Amino acid sequence: MPTVVSAENLMKKYGDIVAVDGINFSVEQGECFGFLGPNGAGKTTTIKMIQCVSPKTSGKLEVLGMDVDLYPKEIKRNLGVVPQENNLDPDFTVYENLMVYSRYFSIPKNEAKERIEKLLKFMQLEEKRDAIIERLSGGMKRRLILARALLNEPKRLILDEPTVGLDPQARHLIWDRIRSLKKEGVTTILTTHYMEEASQLCDRLVIMDYGKILVEGRPEDLVREQIGTSILETKANPEVLSCLQKMKQEFEIVGDTIHIFTDSPSDLMFNLMGQCRLSQTTVRPATLEDVFLKLTGRALRE
Amino acid sequence: MASYLKFPKVSNWAWKVWMRDWKVFMKTYKVNFILPFLEPILYLLALGFGLGGFVGPIDGIPYAVFLAPGLISISIMNSAFFECTYGSYVRMYYQKTFDAIIATPLNLDEVIAGEIFWGATRSLINASFMLIVVIAFGLVSLPMALIIIPFSFIAGLLFSALAMCFTAISPNINALNYPIFLLITPMFLFSGTFFPISALPQPIQYASFATLPLVHVVEISRALTLSRWSGFLPLNLIWIIIVSFLLFVISINLMKRRLIA
Ligand SMILES: Nc1ncnc2c1ncn2[C@@H]1O[C@H](COP(=O)(O)OP(=O)(O)OP(=O)(O)O)[C@@H](O)[C@H]1O
Ligand SMILES: [Mg+2]
Numbered sequence: 001m002p003t004v005v006s007a008e009n010l011m012k013k014y015g016d017i018v019a020v021d022g023i024n025f026s027v028e029q030g031e032c033f034g035f036l037g038p039n040g041a042g043k044t045t046t047i048k049m050i051q052c053v054s055p056k057t058s059g060k061l062e063v064l065g066m067d068v069d070l071y072p073k074e075i076k077r078n079l080g081v082v083p084q085e086n087n088l089d090p091d092f093t094v095y096e097n098l099m100v101y102s103r104y105f106s107i108p109k110n111e112a113k114e115r116i117e118k119l120l121k122f123m124q125l126e127e128k129r130d131a132i133i134e135r136l137s138g139g140m141k142r143r144l145i146l147a148r149a150l151l152n153e154p155k156r157l158i159l160d161e162p163t164v165g166l167d168p169q170a171r172h173l174i175w176d177r178i179r180s181l182k183k184e185g186v187t188t189i190l191t192t193h194y195m196e197e198a199s200q201l202c203d204r205l206v207i208m209d210y211g212k213i214l215v216e217g218r219p220e221d222l223v224r225e226q227i228g229t230s231i232l233e234t235k236a237n238p239e240v241l242s243c244l245q246k247m248k249q250e251f252e253i254v255g256d257t258i259h260i261f262t263d264s265p266s267d268l269m270f271n272l273m274g275q276c277r278l279s280q281t282t283v284r285p286a287t288l289e290d291v292f293l294k295l296t297g298r299a300l301r302e
Numbered sequence: 303m304a305s306y307l308k309f310p311k312v313s314n315w316a317w318k319v320w321m322r323d324w325k326v327f328m329k330t331y332k333v334n335f336i337l338p339f340l341e342p343i344l345y346l347l348a349l350g351f352g353l354g355g356f357v358g359p360i361d362g363i364p365y366a367v368f369l370a371p372g373l374i375s376i377s378i379m380n381s382a383f384f385e386c387t388y389g390s391y392v393r394m395y396y397q398k399t400f401d402a403i404i405a406t407p408l409n410l411d412e413v414i415a416g417e418i419f420w421g422a423t424r425s426l427i428n429a430s431f432m433l434i435v436v437i438a439f440g441l442v443s444l445p446m447a448l449i450i451i452p453f454s455f456i457a458g459l460l461f462s463a464l465a466m467c468f469t470a471i472s473p474n475i476n477a478l479n480y481p482i483f484l485l486i487t488p489m490f491l492f493s494g495t496f497f498p499i500s501a502l503p504q505p506i507q508y509a510s511f512a513t514l515p516l517v518h519v520v521e522i523s524r525a526l527t528l529s530r531w532s533g534f535l536p537l538n539l540i541w542i543i544i545v546s547f548l549l550f551v552i553s554i555n556l557m558k559r560r561l562i563a
Contacts, residue, residue: 005498012563051405053401053404053405053562054562054563055562070410073407073409075405075467076405076406076407079405081405083401083405085398085401087397087398087399087401087402088402089322089397089402090397091326091329091331091397092325092326098326099323100325101402101406103318103321103322103407104318104403104408105406105407106407113462152406169436
């Protein structure tokens with residue numbers, strides 16, 4: 001399968017700040033590829049280099065086999081982009097925003113009109129076509145930005161936190177649209193802070209921190225490799241802690257709870273219950289969020 | 303220094319940016335087309351006819367006739383300068399319009415070029431309205447004065463490129479007050495607009511010619527409205543073209559430094 005994006009030793013510095021620190025990854029055609037990471041990890045910076053709006057400091061970066069430094073116009077023509085920050089044009093209505101944007105891609109006017117009708121319907125914005133941007137809710141703005149990103153009928157979509165700040169309904173609508181685009185063969189690159197979003201949409205993802213990629217893989221594989229199938233949670237107290245230590249059982253302490261990663265929760269539970277006096281014990285399936293927190297720690301960023 | 307003179311990569315796609323600004327302008331065309339009429343009429347009434355009644359003819363020319371090309375030149379300067387300072391700053395910083403456009407096949411060079419051409423277009427529009435007013439008052443010689451229309455676009459480029467340099471280096475929107483008070487206001491007063499430059503001490507005259515863009519614009523505008531030629535006019539025009547071009551290149555490089563980290 002042809003490669004849509006390939007990065008080797010990709011590096012980006014802003015003055016002394018190293019925002020992206022020599023990362024390697026590739027995105028294959030038709031897949032949904034995710035970037036996860038705490039605030040400031042370098043996700044947006046990576047995305048901006050891919051979409052040719054921010055020049056790389058060093059390393060190799062090719063999009064559709066073209067060098068980002070040499071062919072920005074050709075690359076950008078073939079991408080649809082939803083930026084992290086809304087940048088709809090407040091001087092225009094919903095419809096005009098799409099019309100004006102279509103001109104930047106040199107889409108002929110009649111063609112643009114047809115596409116806009118389809119997109120307004122696709123993103124359920126038909127009733128808002130003459131509304132000014134200021135009057136739109138956050139969810140509508142996000143939907144409009146996605147519609148705008150689809151004007152040039154791109155086969156590759158770049159979505160930087162597409163559902164940030166949206167209610168569950170709006171989020172599900174956007175997920176649904178991303179899935180149906182994927183069915184049409186659109187390659188998607190996505191950043192998100194919602195682990196559920198990443199698990200639901202991404203075929204493959206990387207977790208970044210401090211400009212570096214920590215792990216890469218399929219969401220379910222990452223959970224299995226890093227955690228196991230399940231997590232046993234139990235209340236922490238000195239007695240239980242020393243008991244677990246005596247049993248040479250590995251565990252993590254999160255607040256006043258003990259987390260134990262396992263592939264066979266019932267055996268573990270049976271074993272521990274016999275030896276230690278556990279209280280408030282539950283077993284739940286491991287999730288991507290557990291992987292994320294295990295790898296990037298629990299300390300607040302920025 | 304050389305990095306600020308790097309030649310920009312501008313194609314005719316820049317007109318797409320111009321078109322965006324034009325569409326916004328036309329959305330409120332009634333306001334945009336009525337206001338430009340109002341200002342010159344007020345100035346002409348107050349200064350040309352009011353004050354002019356106390357001021358004798360200058361070089362044998364009635365004061366209102368002397369003043370008319372000055373007012374047109376000021377309008378050329380102000381419309382381009384305000385469009386490419388406050389207007390462009392709002393689009394760049396608050397509306398993120400430039401960010402949105404450079405995610406499409408257009409590059410930043412083309413965005414800035416489009417903005418500068420749009421600023422010059424504002425000069426052309428406003429100067430044309432002023433021309434209608436001064437023609438109505440019978441203050442200019444026709445048809446020569448009509449050359450002001452294309453000329454106002456060229457002169458507009460000078461001020462929009464200059465403005466764009468300030469926009470690129472302003473840390474915030476209030477900082478744009480500095481070039482307005484320190485550069486635009488003195489130019490407004492000392493460029494031969496309200497009185498001939500020859501009234502000033504000789505060294506100041508030379509300094510004005512060398513450094514104040516508006517001086518050259520007033521010289522040419524006055525020659526056109528009076529139909530009076532002088533051998534210096536080609537020099538004025540060359541000064542305007544060279545400086546506009548330099549400022550155009552510099553402003554794009556400054557903008558790149560600011561926006562493309
Ligand atoms: N234009 C800039 N100038 C200087 N530093 C920057 C710039 N943009 C980003 N940075 C820095 O680069 C680092 C990575 O930022 P980036 O926006 O890529 O993070 P992110 O992973 O997208 O974070 P978030 O989840 O908060 O969006 C941060 O330390 C940030 O402060
Ligand atoms: Mg980000």
